[in-house]
Amino acid sequence: MKKSIILVAILGICFSGCKKDEPAPAQDNEFISTMKLTFTEGANKLVYSVKDLDGDGGKPPVIDVIKLLPNKTYVLTTEFLDETKSPAVNLTSEIEAESAEHLVVFESSSANLLAVTRTDKDSRNFEVGLKASAKTNAAANGTLKVTLRHQPEVGGKPTKNGTASIGSTDFEGTFTVEIK
Numbered sequence: 001m002k003k004s005i006i007l008v009a010i011l012g013i014c015f016s017g018c019k020k021d022e023p024a025p026a027q028d029n030e031f032i033s034t035m036k037l038t039f040t041e042g043a044n045k046l047v048y049s050v051k052d053l054d055g056d057g058g059k060p061p062v063i064d065v066i067k068l069l070p071n072k073t074y075v076l077t078t079e080f081l082d083e084t085k086s087p088a089v090n091l092t093s094e095i096e097a098e099s100a101e102h103l104v105v106f107e108s109s110s111a112n113l114l115a116v117t118r119t120d121k122d123s124r125n126f127e128v129g130l131k132a133s134a135k136t137n138a139a140a141n142g143t144l145k146v147t148l149r150h151q152p153e154v155g156g157k158p159t160k161n162g163t164a165s166i167g168s169t170d171f172e173g174t175f176t177v178e179i180k
Contacts, residue, residue: 032171034081039074050173066177070139076132103149104129105164109142126162139180147172
């Protein structure tokens with residue numbers, strides 16, 4: 001009887017140690033340290049950025065003040081970089097390649113300040129936001145919060161549905177905006 005118990009225990013240990021390899025954990029997102037917004041109107045190109053080189057919880061980010069002219073329509077492009085590496089790594093093309101899992105959200109403190117309309121779409125015809133149109137109104141001051149949302153597949157099925165409520169935030173910055 002004692003030999004049977006020992007044999008069962010040994011077999012149990014052997015079989016429990018022989019389980020299938022577990023899948024590798026999902027790869028973490030790339031580190032994003034910088035978001036650049038480029039406003040183009042005619043020959044004028046204005047570039048503003050948010051830089052947070054040490055990530056959450058460290059030093060506060062360095063954020064440019066966006067200065068635009070009233071009653072203009074700008075072509076707006078958004079870029080994301082990792083400037084903690086040398087040379088800096090531009091992650092925008094990776095985000096564009098995974099556009100079915102990303103959404104750039106623009107939230108103006110007032111519709112009278114700045115209206116941003118995303119102009120690029122992913123393979124399922126949902127907006128992405130790396131390219132947009134930005135229309136200013138009369139002279140005013142306010143803020144523009146820009147958020148990159150990561151909306152990955154769950155169980156092999158897309159979750160992106162055109163809203164910002166799904167997924168997690170990859171990067172976010174709030175700019176002060178001066179229209180004058």
